[in-house]
Amino acid sequence: MSQPWIxxxxxxxxxxxxxxxxxxNLFGNGSLDGVNSFHADFPLVxxxxxxxxxxxxxxxxxxxxxxxxxxQSTKPPVKLLPHANRxxxxxxxxxxxxxxxxxxxxxxxxxxxxxxxxxxxxSFQPSSVSHVVDxxxxxxxxxxxxxxxxxxxxxxxxxxxxxGVKFLEIHYPQEAKDDLHKxxxxxxxxxxxxxxxxxxxxxxxxxxxKLVEYASIEEQKVLxxxxxxxxxxxxxxxxxxxxxxxxxxxxxxxxxxxxLVHAISxxxxxxxxxxxxxxxxxxxxxxxxPVDLWRFFVDFLYTGDNLMSVCRDKYGCRLVQQVIDxxxxxxxxxxxxxxxxxxxxxxxxxxxxxxxxxxxxxxxxVVQYVTKSSGVMEMYRDMIIEKCxxxxxxxxxxxxxxxxxxxxxxxxxxxxxLAEMMNEIFDGYVKDxxxxxxxxxxxxxxYGNYVVQQMITICTSALMGKEERQLTPSDLGMYAAWxxxxxxxxxxxxxxxxxxxxxxxxxxxxxxxxxxxSPASTKYSSSFLDFSSQLDIFSEVDFSRKDISxxxxxxxxxxxxDSILREEYLKQRYLDLSEINYVGPLFHYPTGNETYRLNWxxxxxxxxxxxxxx
Numbered sequence: 001m002s003q004p005w006i007x008x009x010x011x012x013x014x015x016x017x018x019x020x021x022x023x024x025n026l027f028g029n030g031s032l033d034g035v036n037s038f039h040a041d042f043p044l045v046x047x048x049x050x051x052x053x054x055x056x057x058x059x060x061x062x063x064x065x066x067x068x069x070x071x072q073s074t075k076p077p078v079k080l081l082p083h084a085n086r087x088x089x090x091x092x093x094x095x096x097x098x099x100x101x102x103x104x105x106x107x108x109x110x111x112x113x114x115x116x117x118x119x120x121x122x123s124f125q126p127s128s129v130s131h132v133v134d135x136x137x138x139x140x141x142x143x144x145x146x147x148x149x150x151x152x153x154x155x156x157x158x159x160x161x162x163x164g165v166k167f168l169e170i171h172y173p174q175e176a177k178d179d180l181h182k183x184x185x186x187x188x189x190x191x192x193x194x195x196x197x198x199x200x201x202x203x204x205x206x207x208x209x210k211l212v213e214y215a216s217i218e219e220q221k222v223l224x225x226x227x228x229x230x231x232x233x234x235x236x237x238x239x240x241x242x243x244x245x246x247x248x249x250x251x252x253x254x255x256x257x258x259x260l261v262h263a264i265s266x267x268x269x270x271x272x273x274x275x276x277x278x279x280x281x282x283x284x285x286x287x288x289x290p291v292d293l294w295r296f297f298v299d300f301l302y303t304g305d306n307l308m309s310v311c312r313d314k315y316g317c318r319l320v321q322q323v324i325d326x327x328x329x330x331x332x333x334x335x336x337x338x339x340x341x342x343x344x345x346x347x348x349x350x351x352x353x354x355x356x357x358x359x360x361x362x363x364x365x366v367v368q369y370v371t372k373s374s375g376v377m378e379m380y381r382d383m384i385i386e387k388c389x390x391x392x393x394x395x396x397x398x399x400x401x402x403x404x405x406x407x408x409x410x411x412x413x414x415x416x417x418l419a420e421m422m423n424e425i426f427d428g429y430v431k432d433x434x435x436x437x438x439x440x441x442x443x444x445x446x447y448g449n450y451v452v453q454q455m456i457t458i459c460t461s462a463l464m465g466k467e468e469r470q471l472t473p474s475d476l477g478m479y480a481a482w483x484x485x486x487x488x489x490x491x492x493x494x495x496x497x498x499x500x501x502x503x504x505x506x507x508x509x510x511x512x513x514x515x516x517x518s519p520a521s522t523k524y525s526s527s528f529l530d531f532s533s534q535l536d537i538f539s540e541v542d543f544s545r546k547d548i549s550x551x552x553x554x555x556x557x558x559x560x561x562d563s564i565l566r567e568e569y570l571k572q573r574y575l576d577l578s579e580i581n582y583v584g585p586l587f588h589y590p591t592g593n594e595t596y597r598l599n600w601x602x603x604x605x606x607x608x609x610x611x612x613x614x
Contacts, residue, residue, distance in 0.1 A: 149167075155168075159203070160203055162203050172210050185211055189211070199240065204240075205240040205243055211223060217253060232263055232264065239277050242278065273310045276315055290335075295342060308356060312363050321365065321369045324343070354389075368408045378414075393421060393425060394429055403448065407451055425451075463480060
């Protein structure tokens, strides 16, 4: 009985390769058949047609004498069948293989082993005429079974074809006890060369992933042995084979994955962590495996100058961030005490190399990540600011990459360290020969001006009530004093700053804080009487910070709710900078009581300021 699916039909388009027999050059998508060693760009010049069906013929040896340019310009003649006899793309499951060429190069000894493999010889016998699949049949899916593919020796052909491998993925038995499962697994893993070729192939790696996903414990051991013997390092560095390794890390049981990670740990980790492909394997180990299985990696980073070597790479710096994140997560877990020891080991190395890391194009992201972290990482953030950044703010602010670290430190520093950093910029350096202090230098520096802009943003956010942290009146006084120092200096250099785009940004950032006029010198708006008629509601509202939510419905129903909710802004803005006291205090703070009591002497300035803002 003839099998119409064994050979590719003559309806195959010119963009697809063909499966042929020994001694033939089959040129389809620009590659040659695996059993021939001719140049991949040679066109098919010798051919015959039988009943409108294209049949490849052996290429004459004289073809080698043709000029290469003529060969490249010659296209293979392709005869398409009438439309009625063409197969749809959905049903075209006949293998469109890569002919055992993986990543553009032939796998070593794959061609020889292919020819010598008796199970595959039958699939490469010459045929006088290619069979055509009749579209009148119900579906090609119903004609082909996995048993038929194995019986006809087409398993590897299907595995290397983009449509055939999908067929195998769908029909591969998931139960490890299934006889067909064992048969397919045995055939795909019986040869190390062919197994390695499948792993490195753009299509074949998918069926190997299926083997890994549904492998039993014993089958996992077989797969592990094939990976190690076939070249584990090369698989990690291959963009297709590394997918197999990553899935193995997730799916293998503890003993097998321990053996796999142990084999990987013997490689050069600097090379692996700086390779854009193999780094995914290391990331999968860090993300999915317990910390005790990859403690060796933390020890590796701590040893010598390995941390710098990894962090200076655009891929390695991200890996170090993931390691820090994994070690610091979930402080309530039972193993956290053990993880915190590894974290302290790694962070001590980061702090020790902080200055060099901050000045590097990619390594500075590691320091930024630490300064922006919260929770258990706050102690290391403070350690970096105190031991590395302080006393180096001026020089690091003028560096292209370290200036980003300084900006992040200003944003996330605790109140005490923020005050030290501000004071260092204002008064921490001796003036140079031009009588310029640190603030003058940074205002006109191409990188330092961004640090000044960040300082202005921090001050204005606090004074406008946008700071998330709880600030006391004394804290607000400090922010106001810092803001005034920067404002006066910018005003002094305003003419020169306006010449530069960075200087204009600094001036604009200072304008975000609206000026406050004296209430006594301003005429009241007519809407003031409307507002004063509502003043009696103040006595009904509890202004406790904790209980303000209880009055939310009441405030929302009141037309002046916006004005009431802005009391924090008014309190922070209505300051006498010289005495750091309220000129017109909005509220008295009763001793031992968290609820504010309205100061009626300040009602008029409150109302006036609210109207101005609205």
